[in-house]
Amino acid sequence: MTGDRPPTRHVVVMGVSGAGKTTVARGISELTGLRFAEADEFHSESNVARMRSGVPLDDAARWPWLCDLAGWMAARHAEGVSTVLACSALKRSYRDVLRQGPPNVEFVHLAGAAELIRDRMGRRAGHYMPASLLDSQRAILEHLDPDESGVVLDVALSPDDLVVAAVTGLGLPLGAAVSGR
Template identity: 55%
Template structure:
């Protein structure tokens, strides 16, 4: 099983995903680390990425999932995965990709983004991310989590969902 924590910047996807990966002892990937320098510079300058910027990045992420799947390893990833077609690319990496959508009000997320100083994504890009975001479809394996909950609660909720997915895969 492969678990992708998705959502806009500032939604807490990386924080919760890291906690879950650590608790379960699973390999973890932060999708931002896979961006080429040009993408990071573009976003840092407040310029939204285009699909042409994203496709190679998404294919690299799917390859990471595929490599771990070939080793028989489950994984945890934090990735915006804002649109269904982006999630479709990630699902090409292996069967059993589930999404945990960290979602909540723009005001809450904007407040979090403004409070962090160590990230290249400026709060000004939140609006473009929200405009791009497509919520999980009813046929997509995944669940939404309300980011107004504290990190410990979100982590426990995510662990419960991951457990459900793993039990269902074993059945």
């Protein structure tokens, strides 16, 4: 921390594809001023091609991507900028890599019924992640452990309600009160 600059906050909105991570993370950003990033935009072309063809990523394909995300958050922290990242962060080990970036990372886990999420995935347009990979994501999903900072929210709530519940649950300040827009 430099001078009297307030500490940064770093939030990862996590869950399986189709849970609403991007929508909720953007909403948190709009309400709080945290800088938004979409983890999907950090994937290599080969990772995107693999997922587009219906092949799930293995850990070897994920590690460089997760390190890039941790690096992005660490760089924003160094600038005094708070962040909110939409990222699956399905396993504890993936979240551990993300925590190697800035000094403190909090999580918003969007959880819910597979049927509801599968229905949402079937209705969205322009995303490379096919609904057929939902089962593989659910199979590796590890819920937040008690020692992980965060909240778990039900995807059955409306996007606006999820945003408010996340901001309230994490005690995030509204607007420019969070450092570094």
